[in-house]
Amino acid sequence: MATSEPALAKRFQPLSSYRSRPDDEPAYRLLPFNFARFDEQRYLLSNDAGEYYLLARTDLVAAVDGRLNPDSETYRDLRARHFLYDDHSDAALDLLALKVRTKHARIRDFTGLHIFVVTLRCDYSCPYCQVSRQSEDQSAYDMDEATALTALEYVFKSPSPTVKIEFQGGEPLLNFPLIRFIVERAERLNQAEKRDLAFVIASNLSFIDGEILDYCEAHGIGFSTSLDGPAHLHDANRPRPGRDGHRRTREGIRRVRERLGPDRVSALMTTTAASLAEPRAIIDEYIDAGFHSVFLRPLSPYGFAVKTRQTEKYDFERFLRFYREGMDYILALNRNGWPFVEHYSALMLTKLLSVQPTRYVDLQSPAGAAISALVYNYDGGVYASDEGRMLAEMGDETFRLGDVHKDSYEQILLNPTLHAVLEESLTYGAPECYQCAFQPFCGSDPVYHHATQGDWVGHKAFSAFCARTQQVTSYLIHKLEDEPADREILLDWVRP
Amino acid sequence: MPRDKRVPLSAIDKVSASRERIERVCLKAFALDTVKAVCYRFAAEGCQGLSVSDDGMSAEVRFRLASTVSAAEEQALVGRFHQDLLDQDLRKTVSERTELVRQLILANAFADTALVDRGHE
Numbered sequence: 001m002a003t004s005e006p007a008l009a010k011r012f013q014p015l016s017s018y019r020s021r022p023d024d025e026p027a028y029r030l031l032p033f034n035f036a037r038f039d040e041q042r043y044l045l046s047n048d049a050g051e052y053y054l055l056a057r058t059d060l061v062a063a064v065d066g067r068l069n070p071d072s073e074t075y076r077d078l079r080a081r082h083f084l085y086d087d088h089s090d091a092a093l094d095l096l097a098l099k100v101r102t103k104h105a106r107i108r109d110f111t112g113l114h115i116f117v118v119t120l121r122c123d124y125s126c127p128y129c130q131v132s133r134q135s136e137d138q139s140a141y142d143m144d145e146a147t148a149l150t151a152l153e154y155v156f157k158s159p160s161p162t163v164k165i166e167f168q169g170g171e172p173l174l175n176f177p178l179i180r181f182i183v184e185r186a187e188r189l190n191q192a193e194k195r196d197l198a199f200v201i202a203s204n205l206s207f208i209d210g211e212i213l214d215y216c217e218a219h220g221i222g223f224s225t226s227l228d229g230p231a232h233l234h235d236a237n238r239p240r241p242g243r244d245g246h247r248r249t250r251e252g253i254r255r256v257r258e259r260l261g262p263d264r265v266s267a268l269m270t271t272t273a274a275s276l277a278e279p280r281a282i283i284d285e286y287i288d289a290g291f292h293s294v295f296l297r298p299l300s301p302y303g304f305a306v307k308t309r310q311t312e313k314y315d316f317e318r319f320l321r322f323y324r325e326g327m328d329y330i331l332a333l334n335r336n337g338w339p340f341v342e343h344y345s346a347l348m349l350t351k352l353l354s355v356q357p358t359r360y361v362d363l364q365s366p367a368g369a370a371i372s373a374l375v376y377n378y379d380g381g382v383y384a385s386d387e388g389r390m391l392a393e394m395g396d397e398t399f400r401l402g403d404v405h406k407d408s409y410e411q412i413l414l415n416p417t418l419h420a421v422l423e424e425s426l427t428y429g430a431p432e433c434y435q436c437a438f439q440p441f442c443g444s445d446p447v448y449h450h451a452t453q454g455d456w457v458g459h460k461a462f463s464a465f466c467a468r469t470q471q472v473t474s475y476l477i478h479k480l481e482d483e484p485a486d487r488e489i490l491l492d493w494v495r496p
Numbered sequence: 497m498p499r500d501k502r503v504p505l506s507a508i509d510k511v512s513a514s515r516e517r518i519e520r521v522c523l524k525a526f527a528l529d530t531v532k533a534v535c536y537r538f539a540a541e542g543c544q545g546l547s548v549s550d551d552g553m554s555a556e557v558r559f560r561l562a563s564t565v566s567a568a569e570e571q572a573l574v575g576r577f578h579q580d581l582l583d584q585d586l587r588k589t590v591s592e593r594t595e596l597v598r599q600l601i602l603a604n605a606f607a608d609t610a611l612v613d614r615g616h617e
Contacts, residue, residue: 030590032598037583048601064589093597097604104606428602432536435587461540 007130026066028079028086033143035060035438038165038474048428049099050351051081097419099355103440106364111158113359113373116151116165116182116385119175120378123206124240143378144177144303148182150404151376156189157409158374162196166224168386171277173207183219200224204245205252213259223256224445225249225371227267227280227289229275237272253289267291271298276318279326284331286433287340293313295343298468320471327475334489338492346493348469348476351441353494363443365433365467366437370401370418380404382412384421387447398456420444434462439442442449515568517542517559519577523552530584531555538577 031047038044043055055063055074062068063084068075072084078084082099085092089410106112120141122129127377155163163185167179183199190197199221215221227249228234256265263320268288269282279296286294298319326342333340360370369384371445380403385388388399400423402412425431425444436442448465449458460466479486521531528548535543535557542565547559557577561570 029597030594031590031596032601033590035583035587035590048598061586064586064593093604094603097601100601101606434534434589459536459539461537 001431002269003119007172024416026065027070027227028068028075028084030064030084031082031092033083034435034437034439038477042110044437045078045083046104046437046440047082047094047096048440049082050103050355051083052352052437052440052477053077053081053083054477056279076489089363092195096311102355103357106359107366109160109162110371111374112160112162113164114151114481115168115373115375116143116148117168117375117377117389118172118182118265119169120205121174122170123174123236124171124204124245126238131135140334141170143178143376145178147376147378147380147404148178150380151302151382151453152182152185152189153186154376154404154409154412156193156195162198163190163323164200165200167199167201167203169202169205171204172201173203173205173212176207176212180215183221186217198222203252203255205248206240206245206248208252208255214256216264217260222260223252223265225253225267226270227253227285228272228475229278230285233274233278233282233434234285236271239281256289262290262392268295269297270278271319271322276322280320280329281327283329285342287333287338292325292339293341293343293346293464294326294330296323298464316467323472324475330485331479331489335485339492345476345490348441348473348496349490349494352473352476352480362445362448363441365425365427365439365443366422367444367446368424369399369421369446370413371422374401374412376404380416381405381479384418385447387445387451391447391451396450398450398485406482430457430460436460436466438466438470438473441473442466514563515563515565517561517574518559519559519574521555521557521581523548523554526581526585527588528555530581531557533587534577534580536582537580538573541573543577548609 017389021045033047033277035043035045037057040052041056042058043057044052044054045060055078059074061067063074063078068078072238075084078094079086079089082092086355098310132386133222149436164184165182169175172179179201186197186199201216201221202203202224205223205225216223216406226238228237231246231483234249235243238245240248240424253265254269267286269286275282281296298316323344327345330342332341347358347363349355351363361372364372369388375384375386375389377389378390381389381392382404383392383402384399384401389399392400398417401415403406424430425446427436427439427442428445430444433439433442433444444457445465446456449463450456452464453459453462458465474492479490481487522533529568532546535546542559542561543557544560545556547556547558548554549556559573561573565573
């Protein structure tokens with residue numbers, strides 16, 4: 001900061017004003033941090049820049065009391081990670097501020113992901129699906145071109161230099177003509193906009209054919225599909241007429257890979273009660289399908305998942321056992337020479353070990369609502385997140401921001417509910433979060449807490465969202481700090 | 497676990513009543529806000545009430561424990577509650593000592609300009 005704005009500078013005291021101390025005070029000053037008991041011996045310290053450190057409570061108390069020996073390793077580590085500063089660390093505050101700013105860079109370039117729900121029709125009848133409809137009546141649940149055109153206008157009003165348009169359903173390939181229409185219009189608009197534009201279709205791949213693959217190859221469109229595990233598990237989770245969903249999905253993955261390339265299809269799994277006993281079988285299925293990664297994610301408490309009591313069938317402790325068993329297996333695979341990544345862990349590791357922001361919607365502060373993604377429903381309704389749309393299908397329209405047929409982009413983004421959600425989802429000021437040692441690695445999920453507690457901030461002592469973040473983060477820190485062989489593997493997963 | 501020696505454990509009295517357990521906390525040792533923060537954190541573990549004595553010298557924290565909670569689990573819970581009181585007290589100290597510099601860092605981070613006039617140093 002070689003230069004300063006004199007007018008603005010009047011608003012803040014110079015650094016020296018923060019350094020006044022009596023002679024008997026220590027030679028170092030504390031920087032803000034949070035802490036929590038980590039295990040029987042150690043405490044976890046973290047700060048707003050996302051730095052963390054483990055130390056004994058005696059050292060923590062000594063550091064706070066100003067009794068830390070400046071020649072000790074602990075002192076040097078704490079200074080290097082911005083937990084304290086002294087006369088030898090002039091740039092500490094500037095550097096810390098820069099790291100905090102970098103971690104929040106996504107706020108400036110908001111809404112990189114735009115989800116078009118082109119139809120609710122689907123050939124599957126999954127018990128936990130929130131939105132799909134079994135209907136022959138196309139007009140009832142398909143997006144039309146007029147709706148798509150207005151939504152596209154809104155897409156390019158977002159300031160994000162990267163724009164990803166994701167087609168969802170239902171099964172979006174059942175309305176492929178509209179996908180073509182949107183892709184070509186978006187490409188035309190982007191000739192002037194010059195954004196980094198990408199397309200992905202979230203599909204069960206049942207209806208993939210040569211014509212669709214030709215088109216996707218010509219326009220650089222990728223696929224995301226669902227693969228819940230081996231056939232008995234996948235077909236139990238995702239029933240369709242003929243009970244051949246698993247076979248069709250695996251065949252679809254093979255065809256996309258053959259035609260578009262190995263990296264043009266990814267897969268997501270949903271963890272139901274039936275999945276919890278089979279983490280190894282699920283991971284083996286992903287390996288067999290040629291994937292080098294899996295996302296071990298819990299079932300969301302929305303829509304039909306609640307209506308059919310799917311989310312009540314397992315508690316969070318059972319999910320954590322599933323996650324740990326899966327991770328231990330994945331780490332063993334890596335040690336034996338098979339590179340394989342667990343995506344949720346990779347996201348958390350990126351937050352732990354990098355100042356670069358992640359784009360994962362569910363771990364943002366303020367929440368990712370509208371900042372990370374906007375959802376344009378088939379009928380023109382606009383939602384702050386995909387989960388908000390799912391909740392709306394259960395009759396709760398709390399997170400509906402407006403309608404492209406009635407509301408301007410500005411009216412949608414200035415929706416009072418959205419602003420209230422964003423303000424209250426800043427973890428800097430949320431109850432318990434403000435002093436939580438896991439806060440820099442966590443975020444807010446207002447839709448989750450609204451669905452489970454009827455309040456978008458939520459009581460953190462009862463939040464499975466908090467428990468998951470804390471326990472997964474603790475598991476990963478333990479691996480990083482206490483298991484050198486696993487540390488080497490996990491460091492490779494960091495993807496800023 | 498190293499024991500923090502700054503607050504004597506004798507500052508905390510304990511009264512048990514069937515499956516309701518009451519922990520009495522000395523408010524000369526701990527600020528009421530500290531006790532409130534710890535009660536919030538233990539809400540999912542049966543912490544259901546907080547009241548202050550008429551003379552303002554102590555707080556009573558009421559736990560409602562399920563019948564399935566064993567005596568050993570109850571002792572462990574109470575132990576963690578008291579440890580958390582000490583931790584929360586330490587958090588309060590850190591927060592008070594770093595509040596101004598934290599405001600400066602956040603302002604500097606989000607204002608996207610040089611706000612500190614180093615010419616005055």
